[in-house]
Amino acid sequence: MCLALLILSVAGCSDSSDERLAAFAQQSMAEQRMQNDRIADQSQAVVAESHQLAEAAKELVKSDAEARRELIAAQTEMTSQLNEQQSVIYSGHNQLEQDRRDIASQRHRDPIIATVIQNLGLTMACVLPLVVAVFVIRQMQSQEPDHAAVAEMLVFELTSDEPRLLPGPMTRRPASDHDDEETNHALFSGDSTDDVEPPR
Known part of the structure; x- marks a missing residue:
């Protein structure tokens, strides 16, 4: 009887341990x-x-x-x-x-250009009377009466204090129309200017 109770006790304890182990295992797996x-x-x-x-x-x-x-x-x-x-x-x-x-x-x-132009102007102003003088001298040596008359007229114009044909350094009085007509007629018609009275 006692042996049976002991066996039952051991069997009961065994079943409880297995259940607890199974529960613990399930809980561990869940965690x-x-x-x-x-x-x-x-x-x-x-x-x-x-x-x-x-x-x-x-x-x-x-x-x-x-x-x-x-x-x-x-x-x-x-x-x-x-x-x-x-x-x-x-x-x-x-x-x-x-x-x-x-x-x-x-x-x-x-x-420089202005100086050159000025010098050229002065040179021309100085040379022009010389050219006119040479022309007058050559014409005076000519035997043709017209050339001699023209040369004489130019000499008179160059030496006169009041020239009528060439510009002079001084203010000249205006020439009369009658004298100009006679002078021009004598020059262009070929007549000698000896008959034309020089202006005074």
Whole structure:
């Protein structure tokens, strides 16, 4: 009887231990499953966050590259405009320098030209009476009466204080129309001017 009770007790204890072990095993498995699920969720969250970070980094790199391109384009355009402005400034400076040289050369050349013109005028004014005198002397030596008359008239004009045909240094009185007509008629008709009375 006692042996039967002992066997029953051992059998009952054995069944209780198995049930507790089974329950503990199930509980451990459930906790492990839950922990695995949490780890999986965390892993997915990390993967998603990594993907977002990768996309953000890609956008950042793209934005940085675009900003660099815009900056390079702006610098290139600014450099081009600066070069154009410098070219215009240099061209204007060269033009001003050339104008200054032209003005300086003209200022140096104009007095020389004026002096040459003045000297030529004085030379012509000095040579012209000599030419007229030579012409008069040659005509006086000629035997033709017309040439002699013209030469005599020119000699009179050159030696007269108040010439009527040639300009003189002094203001001369106006000649009368009658004397001019007689003189012109004698010169152009070929008559000798001996008959024409010289003006007094």
